[in-house]
Amino acid sequence: MSDDDFPEGPARDASTGQSVEERLAAEALIVDVDGFEGPLDLLLTLARTQKVDLRRISVLNLARQYLDFIDRARALRIELAADYLVMAAWLAFLKSRLLLPPDPEEEVSAEDLAAHLAFQLERLEAMRKAAARLMARDQLGRDVFARGQPEEQTRARKVTWTASLLDLMQAYARLRTRDDFRPFVMDRVGVFTMEEALERMRPLMGTTLEWTDILAFLPDGWQGDPARRRSATASTFAATLELAKGGRLDIRQDDTFGPIRIRARPAG
Amino acid sequence: MNESRDPSLFEAPPPGEQERMVEAILFASATPMTVAELHARLPHGCDAPTALRQLASRYDGRGVRLVRSGDAWAFRTASDLSYLMTRETVETRKLSRAAIETLAIVAYHEPVTRAEIEEIRGVSVSKGTVEHLMELGWIKLGKRKMTPGRPVTFVVTRAFLDHFGLESARDLPGLKELRAAGLLESTPGPAAPADSDDAEQEDLFTPSPPEE
């Protein structure tokens, strides 16, 4: 934190850059990440501890508060969702930019970035207040009531058919996702066919005069990924059986699950 | 909110206010109410019979009247206007699963041929389903497709857009958007998976079953 020492005002505690009051308020926040709806919510809560209008908030201090919070959460081995860490990385970057003298080469100044963050916080808080005002309005069925005994007569016997947009969209979604479970179509990319294996084996057989593990015949790029390796192994084995049947090679396996080895059958 | 109770805790609200109260209570009540029931709901000291009398004369000759049946009171449509109350919509039934799926495919893929609908649904489309949707005025015939056989196509109608509150069929969210909005993983609606399978089986094996 020593690199953050930056004179901001008389009320600042030189060792942290925060006022004592702010630090105490921030520390009073229980490190409970589950209590927040994402990093922006956490930032807004931290910003409130600065006890100033959001437009006049010190984004530098806010960045410090946030990074402190993340540090403490880590110290307590609290698992943090990735977006909290993304925000932490961004705020660390912003903090360093704010501390450096402005770089005329940069397209977007650190001040602009900070101002936008303050705007986002202000907007989130404004929407929360608006939501609270909305919910405080007179609501139908709670404060205001409809006719308790509607009198519309239902004499004419006409059937109307109905469906909601939600029904429609869900029906479509159901149809389209069913495709995900359609009969399995072979993924050719991950499959080494027996034809390919045979083509690969035939020219190699002439030089295989010593007993050789068939795994040595797996083509390049088919040894790493387990699925590809399995496919290539199976095809290569099938190809050797085919070649053995044609009298081109001998196969041997010395013990159960032991390596399968092949050798070209001497011509004639 | 409760300024009417403010002046003095035990003083009854002024007569005009009592009348408003009785008016609101009777309006919102699902059943006719007796004087005793009204007194139980009104602030202490109210005089329900007087309020009812004033209210009855206020509504005299209006489109709605305050009427007494037995010892209970309720608002009722003036009898000379009862002919206005008949509503033509009685029974609303949910579309069958086959119909809603067919409708969804037409909406998302219009203009679409019958063969294309069947390909997407994976089952044949019964004649009844298409006819039903056309009778509802939600789909209609579009231009013939310029492919071999020049098959007829189906498109959705203005009435369809009105019913579903859409400006155009293009406003329907795509698959990705459905997934993003969490509409895709959600449990299938009222049509339970079990009976839906049955419905599809029917579609497969019987030529054109009545679908509902």
Next chain:
Amino acid sequence: MNESRDPSLFEAPPPGEQERMVEAILFASATPMTVAELHARLPHGCDAPTALRQLASRYDGRGVRLVRSGDAWAFRTASDLSYLMTRETVETRKLSRAAIETLAIVAYHEPVTRAEIEEIRGVSVSKGTVEHLMELGWIKLGKRKMTPGRPVTFVVTRAFLDHFGLESARDLPGLKELRAAGLLESTPGPAAPADSDDAEQEDLFTPSPPEE
């Protein structure tokens, strides 16, 4: 609407009578009715808007009021009498915080895309939130936005206005102030962290935090 095309043949009822008719129709219905719906029910040649105006002033200050939500009208009890209505109160499932905030954002920013909602809230919209609000009938799909990708938008419904006693979305509390303060503009900032592009990237790679 279709005023006196042939006065002798289709003479509309006198204004007072039209007012009674509208009164009776609206009293009988629990849900708001549009002017078009009223005209469909009224005798030929009636002028529903005029009747509604007269009716609204007649019920001004009464225990029951004529209220408007969007293009539709309904009778509703006066809100200052809500304390008398405890018996009629319907217990509703409490909305989650995420749902309340999402609803407010749709109402104040409509038409609004999902990405914009997420930009404002700083978290991804959980599956179920949008669905819940649609099931309540409070939000629906609007026109697609004319921006790259043409994303779907959400808007609030007439049922939303009816529920919260709003004549129109313009009457939302504090709307003017919020607009004046520039807080309703959805300007993706100068490459800020919650820039919509970044937000989408994040969605792809990180599990979004639980919302409720």
